[in-house]
Amino acid sequence: METKQEIEKQKQYIEKVKQINKGSNLKYYILTMGCQLNENDSEKLCGIVEQMGYEQIDNYQEADLVLFNTCCVRENAEDKLFGKLGELKRIKEKRGTIIAIGGCMMQEQHITDKIHESYPYTDIIFGTHTLHKFPEDLYKTLESKKKMQDVIDIEGEVYEGLPIKRMSNIKASVTIMYGCNNFCTYCIVPYVRGRERSRHPKDILEEVEQLAKEGYKEITLLGQNVNSYLRSEQWKENGTEYKGINSFATLLRAINEIEGIERIRFISPHPKDFTDDVIEAIAESEKVCKLIHLPLQSGSTNVLKTMNRKYTKEQYLELVEKMKKRIPNLTLSTDIIVGFAGETEEDFEDTLEVVKQVCFEQVYMFIYSRRVGTPGDKMTNQIPEDIKHKRFDRLKELVESQIADNNQKYVKTIQKVLVEGPSKNNSELLTGRTESNKVVIFEGEPQLKDKIIDIEIVSEHMWYLKGKHIN
Ligand code: 5AD
Ligand code: SF4
16 A cells, blocks of 8 residues: 555645745646646646645736646647746746646656756656655755656556545546557657556545535546556456446446436547447446547548557447447547648548548547657658648538537427536526537526526527526
């Protein structure tokens, strides 16, 4: 139980920093980049620093501690980080702000080298495997005023019991596994997040049960490859199976039984691991939302092969057909990368064809971004930027026309909507989401917040639906 002792030690550091900060009314600012896994890590960071006595604010000019939780999946996040670090120089000189940078980008040596060289006033650099040690890192920096780097390359352990500050009080993310073993050739994640490690089912169930007690209604299970949950765990073979959970399918079924939870989502599964038991579990678990995210990446068998995705265009389409047959009212969303190395015009048209055929509810589109250290970056047949952008625009046009058509289908239907609260753009109206994750805006009493209610859709707009509450 080394990890337990480690967390106990970190809790002592939280107390020590709290003592140092006592009575100082300190503020922190956090910027989170990237995916929901990073957002979940940031919820833990916020939980830690709030226990240390810092209070969150949304402008870094007045912060005593600035935290960046970085992503390195695509290039633009790097520019954003360096831009912000540049701006912080003067602020730090004035206020002595502590600057701490963590997350995926910090696992890349060329990035940490650049920080040391160009932004030497950064105080703490921590990696994806050392987030739990942030209390100790901060304590040491406060005590010795020394800069520190705490990044390890070796596989991290799974640490339980860190404090957490949730961003919502009805929807919560629960990480079920860390890392990835797939090595898609475009992707940096396996290099910065390490190999797959699953959390113990007992810890996951306890966390979800606790969330249900606190009134949470919707749970999103997170992992880079959720449907290989528990696949490579050694302790599973040692007979440590908990309440019959030995796979992603059995985990879904167990969470479906937790009273109080009304919606279960998960991201992201890999098509190659979408086994029949998972399809059955989705079909038979009434709380599992019938919107499934199924990353396609490319519709061309050739490109899928060079991407190391381990399925063909036909296998993807067969899987979609099988799922649609078995799961009534199934809708799908996906991720697509445009302009991967070697993508020909015909390859790209294959992608358009799959998009037309499947008719996704939502498509997250990305222009291929070369990542240092990945096989994709070394491929010699890179696509010129202008062609990538033109293809991206063509895909976007197709997707938007499909979304517009698809939205029509909602008009006059009755949807179950989980009410999130006042709409950001018009506080007189309420907003919520359908099971298929569409934003719905409608008139209603504030007490409807946090409830799942019936809404009749009256009109559609590109990115939201308008509805009427029916009693
Ligand atoms: N360039 C562009 N998009 C990428 N993704 C992952 N790596 C890259 C890259 N190098 C996309 C994939 C993945 C999503 C989270 O980000 O579509 O599913
Ligand atoms: Fe990256 Fe592929 Fe792993 Fe997803 S499955 S995190 S795209 S390597």
